[in-house]
Amino acid sequence: xxxxxxxxxxxxxxxxxxxxxxxxxxxxxxxxxSSRRMLHAVDDFDLTIGQREIVALVGxxxxxxxxxxxxxxxxxxxxxxEIFYRxxxxxxLRSRKDLLxxxxxxxxxxxxxxxxxxxxFRVSHGVMRCLILHRPELSRAERRQEAERVxxxxxxxxxMLQKFPYEMSGGERQRLGFAQALAVRPKLILADEPVSMxxxxxxxxxxxxxxxxxxxxxxxxxxxxxxxxxARYVSDRIIVMYAGHLVESGPAETVLSRxxxxxxxxxxxxVADPRERAPFISAxxxxxxxxxxxxxxxxxxxRCPVAIDECSRITPRLRPIGTAHEVAxxxxxxxxxxxxxxxx
Amino acid sequence: MPEPLLEVTDLTVDxxxxxxxxxxxxxxxxxxxxxxxxxxxxxxxxxxxxxxxAVAQLTSPPAHVVGGKVLFLGRDMAEVGPDELRQMRWRxxxxxxxxxxxxxxxxxxxxxxxxxxxxxxxxxxxEAIAQRSAEVLELxxxxxxxxxxxxxxxxGGMRQRSMIAMALLFTPRLVIMDEPTxxxxxxxxxxxxxxxxxxxxxxxxxxxxxxxxxxxxxxYSDRVMVMYAGQAAEVAxxxxxxxxxxxxxxxxxMEAFPSxxxxxxxxxxxxxxxxxxSHPPAGCRFHPRCPEVMPACLQRExxxxxxxxxxxxxxxxxxxxxxx
Numbered sequence: 001x002x003x004x005x006x007x008x009x010x011x012x013x014x015x016x017x018x019x020x021x022x023x024x025x026x027x028x029x030x031x032x033x034s035s036r037r038m039l040h041a042v043d044d045f046d047l048t049i050g051q052r053e054i055v056a057l058v059g060x061x062x063x064x065x066x067x068x069x070x071x072x073x074x075x076x077x078x079x080x081x082e083i084f085y086r087x088x089x090x091x092x093l094r095s096r097k098d099l100l101x102x103x104x105x106x107x108x109x110x111x112x113x114x115x116x117x118x119x120x121f122r123v124s125h126g127v128m129r130c131l132i133l134h135r136p137e138l139s140r141a142e143r144r145q146e147a148e149r150v151x152x153x154x155x156x157x158x159x160m161l162q163k164f165p166y167e168m169s170g171g172e173r174q175r176l177g178f179a180q181a182l183a184v185r186p187k188l189i190l191a192d193e194p195v196s197m198x199x200x201x202x203x204x205x206x207x208x209x210x211x212x213x214x215x216x217x218x219x220x221x222x223x224x225x226x227x228x229x230x231a232r233y234v235s236d237r238i239i240v241m242y243a244g245h246l247v248e249s250g251p252a253e254t255v256l257s258r259x260x261x262x263x264x265x266x267x268x269x270x271v272a273d274p275r276e277r278a279p280f281i282s283a284x285x286x287x288x289x290x291x292x293x294x295x296x297x298x299x300x301x302x303r304c305p306v307a308i309d310e311c312s313r314i315t316p317r318l319r320p321i322g323t324a325h326e327v328a329x330x331x332x333x334x335x336x337x338x339x340x341x342x343x344x
Numbered sequence: 345m346p347e348p349l350l351e352v353t354d355l356t357v358d359x360x361x362x363x364x365x366x367x368x369x370x371x372x373x374x375x376x377x378x379x380x381x382x383x384x385x386x387x388x389x390x391x392x393x394x395x396x397x398a399v400a401q402l403t404s405p406p407a408h409v410v411g412g413k414v415l416f417l418g419r420d421m422a423e424v425g426p427d428e429l430r431q432m433r434w435r436x437x438x439x440x441x442x443x444x445x446x447x448x449x450x451x452x453x454x455x456x457x458x459x460x461x462x463x464x465x466x467x468x469x470x471e472a473i474a475q476r477s478a479e480v481l482e483l484x485x486x487x488x489x490x491x492x493x494x495x496x497x498x499x500g501g502m503r504q505r506s507m508i509a510m511a512l513l514f515t516p517r518l519v520i521m522d523e524p525t526x527x528x529x530x531x532x533x534x535x536x537x538x539x540x541x542x543x544x545x546x547x548x549x550x551x552x553x554x555x556x557x558x559x560x561x562x563x564y565s566d567r568v569m570v571m572y573a574g575q576a577a578e579v580a581x582x583x584x585x586x587x588x589x590x591x592x593x594x595x596x597x598m599e600a601f602p603s604x605x606x607x608x609x610x611x612x613x614x615x616x617x618x619x620x621x622s623h624p625p626a627g628c629r630f631h632p633r634c635p636e637v638m639p640a641c642l643q644r645e646x647x648x649x650x651x652x653x654x655x656x657x658x659x660x661x662x663x664x665x666x667x668x
Contacts, residue, residue: 060529061500169617170388199387200557201600204613226529233602233611256604270534271604272559 016086018188018220019049019072019106023081026067030292040291041067043244045081046318049188054214054221056231056252058267059241065224068241069192072222073108074099086187104134107181111193113173117165124161126180127151134184150182153217154209171202178209188220189213195230207234228267232256240264243291243299246318250325260321260332262304298330306331347418349517349550350376350399355412357391357398360405366622368394370574371412374552378517381544381551383561383582385597386571389618392554393442395571396520399552400439401429417517434465437518438511443527447507448495454481454506455491462513480509484539501532508540512547519544521553525560537564558597562586570594573619573629580654590656592634628659636660 024045027038042064049055059065070076072083074090083090085102093102107130110116117126124147131143138146148158154175165173174194181189191210195203211234213219225231231238231252238255240248240263248261259265289299298304298311308331316328322335357369368391376382386392397403399414401421414421417436424432433439441447449457458477462468468476478488484505495503504524511519521540525533541564544551555561561568561582568585570578570593578591589595596614603609616633619625625632631641640659651661 060531171617200559201387201597201614202617204600204602204611205615207602208611208613228530229602229604232604233608253608266531268604270531272534272537272557272562273601273603273605 017048017050018086019047019222020084021045021047021068021072021081022084024068024071024078024083025080026064026071026076027079037292040244040294042071043291043294045241045244045246047239047246047249049220049222051187052214052218052220053237054210054223054235056223056225056235056238057241058225058228058231058238060226062243063241064244065241066192069108069190069222069224072106072190074102100134104184105186106188106190107184107186108190108192109174109177109181109194112197113170113177114197116177117173119165121164122161123163123165123168123176126176127161127183130180130183146183147179150179153182153213154179155205169202170198171205174198174206175209178206178213182213182217182219186219188222190222190224192224193226194223196225196227203230210234227271228256228264229271229273240267243289243294245299245315245328247300247329248325248327249318250322254322254325258322258325258335260325260327261300261329262306262331263300266303298328348375348415349378349380349417350374350552351413351415352399353413353415355395355398355414356410357394357403357407358410359394359407361622363622367624368407368574368621369398372571372574372576373412374399374569374576374579376518376550376552379544379548379550380567381541381565382553383565383568384552384554384571385556385558385561385568387556387614387618389621390571391574391621392571393522396439396522396552396554400433400437400520402439431465434461434511434516435514436516437520438514438516440507440511440519440521440524442523448503450495453492453494454498458491458510458513461510465514476513480512481506483512483543484509499532501528501536504528504532504536505539508536508543512543512549515547516549518550518552521551523555524553526555526557533560540564557601558594559601570597573624574621575629575657576648576655577630577658578654578656579648580656584653588652590651590654590661591630591658592636592660593630596633596635628657 024042026042027040029035030037030039045068057065057068067076071078090102093099127147128143131138131146147161151158151160156172156175156179195206198206207230210221210223214221223231223235235252238250238252239246240261242263248255248264255264259268289302291299296315297313298316301307301311310330316330318326318328321327321332352372352374354371354373355369356367356371358365358367372395384392394407398409403409455477459473462473462476477491481488481491486502486505490498498506508524525536528536537560540551553561553565565582568580568582569576570591572593578585578594585594589598599611600613602611614633619629627643628641628646631637634641638659644659646657646659646662648655648657649662
């Protein structure tokens with residue numbers, strides 16, 4: 001058995017940040033045009049993604065994680081806050097040339113490999129189009145060669161280029177999604193729940209492939225998921241989102257072994273593991289809150305087992321609680337010096 | 345020993361296509377005792393949903409049951425006429441479908457859909473229906489005010505819960521569930537599984553639960569059947585199969601999901617893809633993906649044989665049996 005994929009790359013040295021979000025906020029108007037009710041999908045979100053690292057963004061449906069990805073992909077405009085890509089404000093990228101460049105650097109891979117492929121074209125069509133658009137300097141033969149190369153990298157055989165989407169299994173389609181993203185020579189792949197529609201038996205293959213993209217192609221990945229176990233498996237850093245707020249962030253192993261936010265703790269306790277005999281003991285039904293015109297206070301307080309008075313009055317801000325480990329919670333306390341070894 | 349609630353013997357289902365018949369379910373036998381929780385585990389396309397449909401007598405062309413028997417409450421289901429079958433559905437057994445988004449009518453409130461089901465199967469008065477609807481909704485942990493809600497007003501977890509509530513309207517003896525939790529988030533999934541298990545214990549119905557994620561059923565099922573390419577690959581009590589999975593495919597499924605505890609280990613998943621059932625591989629159907637394949641596996645198709653406390657379809661154990 002080989003080494004687990006994430007261990008050999010340390011998140012300590014990631015160099016100049018690739019992508020940086022500062023106070024990123026996105027609200028949606030709900031109801032009629034005249035309505036003043038606002039859904040707060042993402043509020044004051046800060047995130048830095050370095051080079052050659054996999055950052056997992058973990059949260060449940062409705063936590064705002066897909067909105068974050070769409071903001072990064074410039075599919076939505078932020079209500080407030082800014083995104084910087086290699087030091088350039090993404091907001092300022094407006095010309096066709098700039099947009100093409102930015103989208104080529106940060107392609108997206110979608111959740112549903114069944115509806116995100118055009119069924120009437122051969123698989124090669126999508127890859128070739130990416131290449132024609134983003135790398136016009138390539139000749140026909142070079143495009144062909146490049147398509148075969150990226151297919152090889154994601155673990156598909158070159159003959160697959162001739163197939164139609166319906167001839168491929170779900171796992172193969174998702175690999176194809178990554179191949180298309182890879183063809184444009186990206187620096188950062190935005191992968192929105194890339195494995196949640198796949199059978200458990202083939203998820204591991206896709207996760208391993210993401211790790212090898214990082215290690216061999218020097219690509220960073222924003223891996224969006226609701227499955228914290230797969231986040232641990234493949235990522236260097238884990239960011240936990242709840243109801244539009246970032247609630248915890250840190251190196252994957254630290255967040256997993258010493259989760260500080262009660263929501264992270266709940267997520268961890270809910271992971272089914274037959275190797276573990278302890279049953280799940282929580283009355284929590286997994287109902288996400290509606291974040292419409294929220295008032296001040298922690299958004300997790302209704303589900304929180306340790307909420308105090310302060311939680312309904314003051315929104316907790318992200319604060320350091322360990323090495324590179326941050327949490328937005330009034331109650332969480334730092335690890336006692338010395339006990340880190342014991343629990344880790 | 346009480347009489348089994350459901351007895352499926354050598355059930356075989358074919359899909360008739362222009363290119364010939366495709367055998368989606370191949371001689372599957374399954375016994376469900378009253379109040380038992382059975383998990384059926386397998387990848388997409390292994391025939392697990394087709395099996396459920398055949399058991400529930402919901403098979404429709406191009407699928408045809410071509411062999412085997414389904415005995416439910418001691419009756420041969422193939423001989424039950426359509427009118428009587430309509431009466432048995434919901435009252436004696438019910439089915440919870442995979443995607444509550446598609447299974448609920450978006451134009452009708454939850455309460456109206458409950459009422460439809462009840463009116464189709466009973467002569468109850470409007471008050472009795474309203475009362476029962478409120479009761480079952482509260483059983484699954486949803487406030488009865490949501491009888492007036494429309495599906496889009498509920499979260500995914502609540503929609504799936506109300507589907508289960510609907511299946512319990514008449515307190516059937518058997519509830520068949522086709523991946524009811526797979527579209528849900530982790531927390532909602534665990535909470536729903538716990539709820540299903542609690543209800544099953546307190547109301548005493550049996551559950552046949554289909555999933556592709558072995559970890560989902562690990563804490564809840566009494567027995568597990570692993571299906572591969574239309575066949576039962578391994579059948580065992582849950583603790584037995586999780587303690588010591590025999591079939592290389594079961595082992596692959598066990599090793600497929602990452603853990604949040606303990607040391608981080610590399611996962612391989614199961615390489616390759618499920619076979620095309622119109623041209624199943626010769627010999628053992630799992631041999632092209634099997635890490636322990638032997639020359640004999642390409643020649644001979646293994647039978648489902650008892651090994652220890654389990655039943656397994658693998659040549660690894662046939663030779664061991666001959667030797668002992």
